[in-house]
Amino acid sequence: MGKAILVGIAVVLVIYAFFDAIATPRQQVKLLPKPAWLIVILLIPVFGALAWIFAGTKRMRPGPRRGPRPPRGPDDDPDYLRGI
Template sequence: MPLLVGLALLAFWLYCLFDAITTPDEETRNLPKLLWVLIVVLLVPVGGAFWLLLGRPSGPRRPGSLFSDDGLSRPEAPRGPDDDPEFLKELDRRLRDED
């Protein structure tokens, strides 16, 4: 049981550290990014909680977020050629012309 708690704390700390490092400088709240990274590293058990509550950007506006800037719609994912109706029409036309 103590091993599981330790692994959970390690996972939480690593998540918070990675999140603090990858957050753009201009999006951190209350303190500069470098100070937040130091807080997460030096105050292992509570530094991550401080980061999530006080330093992490609020809202889903970060790059790679599931939502766009309006918070409502998901950005359009790239489509492959087999999902493009125009490409499929052109391919069908080419195949018919070869026969």
């Protein structure tokens, strides 16, 4: 039973990494060209998938917001406070 769970996790990991590599734009792929990553994921299933997940892409991090922040509640809104 334990081996079946490990094999199932490995299969899901490889399928996820393969389709994630297909869906990732070329500009976000690093270290190897995109077709090479697909081959690595398929030929070295678990290690290739883990390498793709941790080292194959440039993940976009959300940056700070630009521009004024809208008021969160009535007590943060200057127009509301002027009307009191």
